[in-house]
Amino acid sequence: MVIVEFVIVPLGQKSLSRYVAEVVKLLERKGVKYQLTPMATIIEVPTVRDAFEILEQAHELMFELGAERVSTTVRIDDRRDVERKMEDKVKSVMEKVRGG
Template sequence: MAIVDITVIPVGTGTPSVSEHVAEIHKVLREYDGKVKYQLTPMSTLIEGDLTLLLEIVQELHEVPFKKGLQRVCTNIRIDDRRDKDNTMDRKLQSVQEKL
């Protein structure tokens, strides 16, 4: 299982706010309920699941602002793909909490 940290940055919106675009991205993610786990954070969105599916979702999310008429989008992704044991968002947080 992999974790993707994704930030979709719409360019040329005419306003510094991007919450409307983030909301549209999360509407798309709702279509994957039960297939992936996702979490909105103040700076990005985390998605957990099979890497092949996650990469398909990344492409779909990147397209969201284009479908709203924007002409430029920058998307940043980080992938955490650990294969020696379960790699989940909850496990990673629990590991840190145990050490505090």
């Protein structure tokens, strides 16, 4: 699985929650596993190609919602030696925190 963190910001907007909500609806319609955080959205998809297709749709959605300028930032974790999911990464850290 590829884990992708992204932030899409329609520039010039004071509140972003309505824009984020529409991206979350897009992810849910597509059946994409996601985790919403206070500062970004994280998705888990099979391939980088899948990630970029979804990111393009989310980016374009901002223009459909009336944005005139959009800034998108993306971080990709693509590990091929083992199958890792979002919760695996968190679990690994928390085990170390608890002395495991």
